Amino acid sequence: MAGTSQVAPDLARVEEIVAARGGRLGASIHLLAATGSTNDDAKTGAREGAAHGSVWIAETQSKGRGRQGRTWVSPPGENLLFSVLLRLSCSPARVPPISLVCGLAVREAVAKALGDGDRVLVKWPNDVVVRDRTGAGYRKVAGILVESALAGAKVEHVIVGIGVNVHTRDFPAELEAIATSLAREGAGAPDRAELLADILGALDRDVEQVAHRGLALVHARLSAHDALFGRPVESDDGSVAGTACGIDPEGRLMVRRADGVIARVASGEMRLRIG
Known part of the structure; x- marks a missing residue:
């Protein structure tokens, strides 16, 4: 874990806050001031035998990526950037549902932070968005990257990388019209450790069921918060x-x-x- 002087105050107590929830995810937390990519750190951890539910968090990352190799840019100390290792022995066909249940977990936590569940939606396949107040469009508040490793015909582990825009108010010109953050949407000064604990708790509740039984458990929730439906x-x-x-x-x-x-x-x- 990085020295607490190297991270902002709202992450300094992250281990204590997550542990108090008592879930299976986040029992081992690696808090880094800076890294290349938390997904790459999690891959290394997986090879070295890290346990199910291990989490890597960084204040900033220089090689963060989204789907299709896109770069995820985040100024130090402003957002929540983390990866979680899930050791799930399941069919490769379950990986897309796992990505969606991760989106639901992030959606639930973001909606709680905003105090507005109706405007926060899951955009297939891997984004969480906030609908604008006119209802005509939305802006991205979080992105998810799921990477899996096979052992024979089964998925040996899944690494879920999540980036949530928390404190950022100023975005590059090319993102200004399509990105938002909790702060921009009126959440005040969200505590990133509490946000992480909320995401892990929601994911812990649902992910193993989805990995082994599919989306039936969460399908109604997913349908109720589908950003693309009817569009x-x-x-x-x-x-x-x-x-x-x-x-x-x-x-x-x-x-x-x-x-x-x-x-x-x-x-x-x-x-x-x-x-």
Whole structure:
């Protein structure tokens, strides 16, 4: 663990706060002032035998990444950047549902911090967004990157990297219209240790059930907070376009095409279609 002088006060007591919740996730916490990538740290930990539920947190990371190799930029001390190691012996087909249940856990914690559950949504496949007050659009408040390792035909472990925009108020010009933070949305001065504990608690409650039984346990919650439902969408490569009509029990996005046929999208990026 980094010296507490190297981290902001709201993370200095993170081990104590998480331990007080009594969950299985976060029993071992590695708190770093700076690192390349917490997901890479978790991968190293997994190879060295780190336990299920081990967590790596950094005040800043120089090689943080999102899906498709995108860079996750975060100024030191402003946001919550962490990875959790999940040792789940499950089918590779369960990895997309695991990503979605992680999104639900983050959504629940962010909604609690904002005191507004209606505006915080899960955007398939791996983002958490806050709907603007007009209801016309949304901005990203958190991103999730799930990476898995196989042992034979089973998933040996899953590493979940999560970044939540907490204190940031000023974003680069290219992100200004599409990103937000808890502070921007009126959460005041959120405590990142409490936010982490809330995320881990929600994830601990649901993730093993989803890994072994699928999305049935959480499907109603997921459907109630689906950011894309009823929206015109298009895949980045243009191969799928239509109206999003839900997420199926396997974690695939359902899109009703213009001809009425429902396409089921297992992976990729979907954007709102304008015009």
